[in-house]
Every structure is written in structure tokens, then in C-alpha cells.
Amino acid sequence: MNNPTVHTTRQDAAAVETNKVLRNTYSLLALTLAFSAIVAGVSSAMNLPHPGILLMLVGFYGLLFLVHKTANSSAGLLSVFALTGFMGYTLGPILNMVLAGGGGDIIMLAMGGTALIFFALSAYVLTTKKDMSFLGGMMVAGFVVIVVGFVANLFLAIPALGLALSALFILFSSGAILMQTSAIIHGGERNYILATVTLFVSLYNIFISLLNLLMAFTRD
Template sequence: MNNPTVHTARHDSAVEVNKVLRNTYTLLAMALAFSAVMAGISSALNLPHPGIILLLVGFYGLLFGIHKTANSGMGIVFVFALTGFMGYSIGPILNMVIASGGSDIVMLAMAGTALIFFALSGYILTTKKDMSFLGGMMVAGFVVILVGFVANLFLNIPALGLALSALFILFSSGAILMQTSAIVNGGERNYILATTTLFVSIYNIFISLLNLLQAFGGDE
């Protein structure tokens, strides 16, 4: 005989999961649109790139703000501040790529990023597979990427830069799988944090694809 208490708990859990998914994807769509607008403005005004130091300070500063305010309305404000800032940083990169005749590369990178995101998200939403086992590999991958990034700041080796771009795509793909799985399986209940993770992953995949496509396209 079915236990009505268990049935109610499962129903409430499913409702909560659907709510988090709906809020996450709604906020993510809005954040991506805002980031695209900021990228367009930055590109049209030919604004300079903020530079790696300012980019990192702005990114981690705003990320810290999101985590501190994730349970309040200010968290949404910080999400748009972060996505707008990252969008602004894309503008100068797009200008550089397009100026070298790489408009097709930009479109291909956008299409590739969308394909990766929807394929990974669709896989988890369909199978509801628990991807928490990736946690250890993600930590190891982050350490490898961090060491490689710092090393390449001094060595400036093109091949290492391309390897890091490939690793960024793999790492960000893993982050999308883990974050979506956490929502679907009840491990993530904060849509602001979920949106931030997905946005950063999409951003990293897009920038990394741009780097790889430029290199293999012979533009570097």
C-alpha cells in the first residue's frame, strides 16, 4: 500500500525541482541576452579590453558578491553585473576576430557553444543521471588549468594556450553536467548560483572555441 506521506514528499520535491529549473533557465536566458547586448555595445563603441588583471578582479569580485547575496534580491543584481561585465569583455575580442576576417568563426563558435550546452543539458534532463562523481576530476582539472594558466602568463606558449582552451571546454562541459544534475536530483535549490555556474561555463566554452577555431583557421 502506498504511503501518502512519501507520495506527498516526492510530489513536493518534483515541484521544487521544476521551479528551480524554470527560474534558472529564465534568469540564464535574460543574463545571456544582457551579456550579448553589452558585448554589442562594447564592440560598436570599440571599447578597449579591460586586461587580464582587471578582468580577473572584476570577475572574482562580482562572483564573491553573488555568493554573499545569493539568497536575496541583490543576488540577481550581481548576476546581471557579472554577466554585463563579462559581455563587455567579449566586445573587443569579437572586434579583433572580425577584423581578421573571422566573422564566420564567431558564428561557428556561437553555434558550437549552443550545441554543447543544449546537448549536455538535454542529456541530464532526459536521463536524470547523477553526475556528482565528477567532483574529484573537476577539482583536479581546475588545479591543472590554474597552474597552466599562470605558467602561460610568463611563458606565452601558443600550443599551451590552445591546450588550455581545450581543457576549459572539457572542464566547463563537466560543470554544466554537474550543475544541471544537481538541480534535477535535488542537490541545488538556489537558482541564482545555478545560473551563475551555467553562465560562466557557457562563457568559457565560447571564448575557448574562438581561440581554437582561430588557430585552426590559420588566423593566428
């Protein structure tokens, strides 16, 4: 027969572990967001050039690979800050471009919108405890559509397609936040470094996509 005491103890241990991963994830996320914002501010103040799409992709995926390779060691923290710092650097020239067009309000609105989306989605999962793993198939399909659309737009440069991709990025990143938060509370994710990176990249994509959409819809 099953021992109720042992079962309860296991449940308590799982709850403690879940709370620990959540606490560490959100703490590291806050630190990386602050660090990335500082780097973006420095990049903007120094008017540094954007690295270009090719170098950006190489840098991003190279550092992302490094994070995954070091996620189970103390070096993983350094890898996370290297990745988020690099993404902050790429954000600086984008902010300068928006500010040059008098888009200070657009930046603030995009920041507010990103924060609202993140807190709303996180609160939904944490409150309902709903398992969001069913989104996996749709996320794969969405990723394929985004990649195909991105490659196509490199050659076609169609404004409407760019806006559609921004909207898809927001939906895809929102799904990633739902799935990652759900994975933590249901025991599917126990590495707070990897969880932090997923949430950070999702927030970055949502912010950039909102900037693109707001600039398009507020342009005279």
C-alpha cells in the same frame, strides 16, 4: 510504518521544487545571455578597450563573490546582471579582434558550437536523470591543472599550451554544466541564482575557448 501517502506527497513536492528551480534557472540564464550579448555589442560598437587580464580577474572574482553573498536576497539578481554585464563588456574587444581578421564566420560557428554543447549536455542529464556528482574529484584536478597551466603560460606564452588550455576549458566547463544540471534535478542545488551563474560562466568559457581553437585552426 511508513505512510505511502506522505511519501508520495514528499516526492511530488520535491518534483515541483525541482521544476521550479529549473524553470527559474533557464529563464534567468536566457535573460543574462541576452543582456551580456547587448553589452558585448555596445562594447564592440564603441570600440572599448579590453580591461586587461588583471582588472578582468579582479572584476570577475569580485562580482562573483558579490553574487554568492547576495544570492539569497533580491539583490542577488542585480549582482548576477552586474557580473554578466561585465563579462559581456570584456567580450566586446575580443569580438572586434576576431572581426578585424575577417572572422565573422568563426564567431557564428563558435556560437553554434557553444549552443550545441549546452543543449546536448543538458538534454543528456535531464533525460537520463543520471547523478553526475562522481565528476567532483576530476573537476578539482582539472581546475588545478588549468590554473597551473594558465599561470605558466602567462610567462612562457607558448601557443600550443594556450590551445591545450582552451581544450581543457571546454572539457572543464562541460563537466560543470553536467554537474550543475544534475545537482538541480537531484535536489543538491535549490538556489537558481547560483545555478544560473555556474551555467553562464561555463557557456562563456566554452565560447571563448572555441573562438581560440577555431582561430588557430583556420589561420592561414
